[in-house]
Amino acid sequence: MKKLINAPEAVLADSLVGVAAAHPELSVDHVNRIIYRGTPTPAGKVALISGGGSGHEPLHGGFVGTGMLDAACAGEIFTSPTPDQIQEATKVADSGAGVLHIVKNYTGDVMNFEMAAEFAEAETGVKVASVVVNDDVAVEDSTWTAGRRGVGLTVLLEKIVGAAAEEGRDLDSLAALAGRINESGRSMGMALTSCTVPAAGKPTFDLPDDMMEIGVGIHGEPGRHRVPLAPAASIAQQLVEPVLADLDFTGGPVIAMLNGMGGSPLIELYLMYGEVAKLLEKAGVTVARNLVGNYITSLDMAGCSITLLRADDETLKLWDAPVNTSGLRWGV
Amino acid sequence: MKKLINAPEAVLADSLVGVAAAHPELSVDHVNRIIYRGTPTPAGKVALISGGGSGHEPLHGGFVGTGMLDAACAGEIFTSPTPDQIQEATKVADSGAGVLHIVKNYTGDVMNFEMAAEFAEAETGVKVASVVVNDDVAVEDSTWTAGRRGVGLTVLLEKIVGAAAEEGRDLDSLAALAGRINESGRSMGMALTSCTVPAAGKPTFDLPDDMMEIGVGIHGEPGRHRVPLAPAASIAQQLVEPVLADLDFTGGPVIAMLNGMGGSPLIELYLMYGEVAKLLEKAGVTVARNLVGNYITSLDMAGCSITLLRADDETLKLWDAPVNTSGLRWGV
Numbered sequence: 001m002k003k004l005i006n007a008p009e010a011v012l013a014d015s016l017v018g019v020a021a022a023h024p025e026l027s028v029d030h031v032n033r034i035i036y037r038g039t040p041t042p043a044g045k046v047a048l049i050s051g052g053g054s055g056h057e058p059l060h061g062g063f064v065g066t067g068m069l070d071a072a073c074a075g076e077i078f079t080s081p082t083p084d085q086i087q088e089a090t091k092v093a094d095s096g097a098g099v100l101h102i103v104k105n106y107t108g109d110v111m112n113f114e115m116a117a118e119f120a121e122a123e124t125g126v127k128v129a130s131v132v133v134n135d136d137v138a139v140e141d142s143t144w145t146a147g148r149r150g151v152g153l154t155v156l157l158e159k160i161v162g163a164a165a166e167e168g169r170d171l172d173s174l175a176a177l178a179g180r181i182n183e184s185g186r187s188m189g190m191a192l193t194s195c196t197v198p199a200a201g202k203p204t205f206d207l208p209d210d211m212m213e214i215g216v217g218i219h220g221e222p223g224r225h226r227v228p229l230a231p232a233a234s235i236a237q238q239l240v241e242p243v244l245a246d247l248d249f250t251g252g253p254v255i256a257m258l259n260g261m262g263g264s265p266l267i268e269l270y271l272m273y274g275e276v277a278k279l280l281e282k283a284g285v286t287v288a289r290n291l292v293g294n295y296i297t298s299l300d301m302a303g304c305s306i307t308l309l310r311a312d313d314e315t316l317k318l319w320d321a322p323v324n325t326s327g328l329r330w331g332v
Numbered sequence: 333m334k335k336l337i338n339a340p341e342a343v344l345a346d347s348l349v350g351v352a353a354a355h356p357e358l359s360v361d362h363v364n365r366i367i368y369r370g371t372p373t374p375a376g377k378v379a380l381i382s383g384g385g386s387g388h389e390p391l392h393g394g395f396v397g398t399g400m401l402d403a404a405c406a407g408e409i410f411t412s413p414t415p416d417q418i419q420e421a422t423k424v425a426d427s428g429a430g431v432l433h434i435v436k437n438y439t440g441d442v443m444n445f446e447m448a449a450e451f452a453e454a455e456t457g458v459k460v461a462s463v464v465v466n467d468d469v470a471v472e473d474s475t476w477t478a479g480r481r482g483v484g485l486t487v488l489l490e491k492i493v494g495a496a497a498e499e500g501r502d503l504d505s506l507a508a509l510a511g512r513i514n515e516s517g518r519s520m521g522m523a524l525t526s527c528t529v530p531a532a533g534k535p536t537f538d539l540p541d542d543m544m545e546i547g548v549g550i551h552g553e554p555g556r557h558r559v560p561l562a563p564a565a566s567i568a569q570q571l572v573e574p575v576l577a578d579l580d581f582t583g584g585p586v587i588a589m590l591n592g593m594g595g596s597p598l599i600e601l602y603l604m605y606g607e608v609a610k611l612l613e614k615a616g617v618t619v620a621r622n623l624v625g626n627y628i629t630s631l632d633m634a635g636c637s638i639t640l641l642r643a644d645d646e647t648l649k650l651w652d653a654p655v656n657t658s659g660l661r662w663g664v
Contacts, residue, residue: 002524002541004600004636006563006607014564015599018606022590022624057598077599192334209334231338232346258354265594265631266389267347267409268336274350275338292354292658294626299597300634304336326624329661 001201003300008198012054012076019061023326026064033074033081034089035061041070046165046174047093050102050158051086052109053078055197056218059155059296062327068162069102069325077197077299078219080108086116091124098127098171100178102158104150105134129171131178133157135187135307137246138215138223149217152259152307153185155295156319159328163321181309186246188239189305190223191216191261195298214238218261218298218305232268236275239306244283249308253288255319256280257307262297264304269293272304280308289319295327333533335632340530344386344408351393355658358396365406365413366421367393373402378497378506379425382434382490383418384441385410387529388550391487391628394659400494401434401657409529409631410551412440418448423456430459430503432510434490436482437466461503463510465489467519467639469578470547470555481549484591484639485517487627488651491660495653513641518578520571521637522555523548523593527630546570550593550630550637564600568607571638576615581640585620587651588612589639594629596636601625604636612640621651627659 005011012033019035020028027036034051041047050060051073060072071089073081090099099120103113110132117128134145135153142149161178169177191213194203204220207213212230215223227238243249258273260266273292280287288311296305311319322331337343344365351367352360359368366383373379382392383405392404403421405413422431431452435445442464449460466477467485474481493510501509523545526535536552539545544562547555559570575581590605592598605624612619620643628637643651654663 002544002561002634004524004564004567004596004604004634006565006603011599011603014606015603016606018602018604018609018624020606021609022602022605022622054599055597057602062598192336212334229334232336233338235336258350262597263595263632263634264336265387265629266394266626267343267386267631270350270354270389271338271343271347272336272350273354274346274348274352277350277353290354292350294598297597299599300595302334302336302595302632330664332662 001196003198005198011198012074032085032088034085035064035072036093037064037070041093041095043095044097044168045095046097046171047071047095047099048102048162048165049089049093049099051075051081052104053080055299056296058327063158063325065325066332067166067321067323068158068328080106080112083112083115083119086113087119090116090120090126090128094126100171100174101128101130102154103130103132104154105132105147106144107146127171129175131175131182133182135185137186137188137242142217142221144217144219144221151189151218152187152257152296152305153182153309156185156255156257156307156309157181159323160315160318163318185307185309186243187305187307188243189216189303190214190235190239191301191303193263193302195220195301216303218296220298220301232272233275236272236279240276240279243306243308249310250284253311253316254285255289255309255311256287257291257295259296259305259307260294261301261303262294263300263302266293269304276306288316333528335530337530343530344406364417364420366417367396367404368425369396369402373425373427375427376429376500377427378429378503379427379431380434380494380497381421381425381431383407383413384436385412387631388628390659395490395657397657398664399498399653399655400490400660409531412438412444415444415447415451418445419451422448422452422458422460426458432503432506433460433462434486435462435464436486437464437479438476439478459503461507463507463514465514467517469518469520469574474549474553476549476551476553483521483550484519484589484628484637485514485641488517488587488589488639488641489513491655492647492650495650517639517641518575519637519639520575521548521635522546522567522571523633523635525595525634527552527633548635550628552630552633564604565607568604568611572608572611575638575640581642582616585643585648586617587621587641587643588619589623589627591628591637591639592626593633593635594626595632595634598625601636608638620648
């Protein structure tokens with residue numbers, strides 16, 4: 001295992017030291033492994049909190065900042081944050097207007113966010129609402145989840161609902177918006193190689209040199225099928241078709257993300273986006289906004305995913321609103 | 333070789349299709365493989381042009397936009413752009429105020445930018461000045477270069493001189509500023525793994541599982557020495573020490589970049605930045621600004637580099653000025 005680390009068990013703690021050093025505008029709670037904005041949530045603003053296992057950076061810590069999250073709870077690599085962590089973040093980030101939990105659909109995450117919400121409500125009376133993101137069309141159930149996995153759409157949802165929260169909308173309307181976004185987006189991913197979890201010290205799965213995994217999850221969970229390596233145009237087709245088959249993306253603007261899994265260079269991600277864009281145009285899908293890059297990764301896995309989100313004027317306005325995080329920044 | 337490509341010989345062309353699809357705000361000349369801003373250089377503004385072999389993305393195409401480059405010439409992977417390409421970009425981007433070529437110190441790049449400058453001056457009378465970036469402290473001469481290689485400092489220089497060009501400064505003063513930046517910065521890189529050039533189909537070099545390459549170049553050129561794999565704290569020391577030994581970075585603010593080589597996940601880059609920041613503090617170096625992420629890469633190589641730049645009030649002001657590119661964006 002070749003990694004830029006000190007010791008497998010210290011990766012998360014050591015990386016948070018780096019985040020704190022690089023981003024004086026953030027506030028890092030090293031004990032509870034929570035990344036907050038540098039200034040407390042303003043009175044009247046609903047706090048947005050997300051989190052999950054580490055290893056998907058910039059998600060979620062890289063999306064803390066104006067226009068996006070108020071706090072991110074970092075679990076160990078590919079491990080849910082604990083209820084205690086989430087409860088602490090919920091209490092600290094709440095300014096009295098309530099807290100929206102943005103949870104990717106993995107069994108441990110859902111359970112721990114639920115427990116944290118109950119504890120926080122019981123202990124301090126903070127109002128908590130939740131959205132569970134489950135946009136992965138690849139498989140209905142997998143190693144880590146009951147129902148569809150939460151993947152790339154989480155990034156888009158955090159941006160859009162984050163902008164709405166910045167406008168001062170209340171908790172119920174933000175939860176409703178988050179639910180609508182979740183229903184309007186779909187993703188599908190693929191891997192050329194496995195990732196290697198530091199604590200495991202070896203690749204999560206074996207993938208022969210001439211094969212790729214279509215429909216892979218962000219922890220290296222098996223996908224729909226293992227198929228022979230193919231040109232980018234074919235890979236794009238194998239990602240786009242199931243997404244379009246699952247939801248109608250014609251008839252309105254779409255936000256598209258071509259996301260890298262962490263180990264694929266940017267030149268390949270742009271190449272893939274070119275192939276995806278051709279297929280979408282052919283299918284009558286109008287891409288109004290796009291993102292190309294590493295936004296929700298799987299450690300050093302080579303591969304990519306696509307996410308499509310049906311948008312409307314409101315969504316696009318919220319998408320375009322200023323965001324100031326290390327992972328996404330514009331308008332500021 | 334596992335890559336998201338159609339064919340080795342089509343990687344650059346296909347990737348530029350994706351860049352054009354993703355960035356309607358840019359203008360891509362697919363024949364000459366030049367990325368321009370979407371609007372012509374305003375009268376009176378010096379045009380900044382860079383370029384080089386592809387495979388280092390986001391450098392250089394990802395740095396075209398307000399506050400940074402006016403055009404980037406993309407060579408084939410790890411291959412200099414041709415004089416024709418550079419001449420074309422020089423002619424198109426010039427608004428009459430002249431053109432500054434930002435050239436990384438590789439023999440082919442330097443030669444081709446020089447020829448292009450001569451041709452452009454002779455043919456259309458455009459004034460061209462050049463800066464050759466040579467910040468790599470690892471080796472004096474290497475496979476690709478006479479003298480020190482140009483690496484990470486190029487990113488910082490393009491940002492700072494780009495901001496100065498936006499202010500309307502003239503060609504001579506921009507060239508002088510670029511020269512001062514080049515003299516004030518140093519870099520050092522390392523690799524855990526080789527990269528794989530698509531046309532070669534196999535790793536550029538062999539690196540045993542228990543070894544790493546200290547002082548590696550951005551094309552996988554050999555470095556200072558091959559040493560046993562070590563913890564991040566030791567790797568940081570092996571990068572920071574030669575940089576600090578080469579130039580005094582105390583006594584004023586410094587801009588620091590911890591750059592990923594392309595295949596290392598962000599969680600490791602932040603971890604490395606944490607280690608670097610500790611060493612710099614111990615050495616009395618004051619980091620005023622920093623960047624952590626993939627800015628000048630080496631395809632899928634796992635590894636990182638550090639760049640330090642001695643700054644002053646003027647440099648910091650130019651650093652903080654708005655920049656609107658896909659690779660660096662703030663203030664807009």
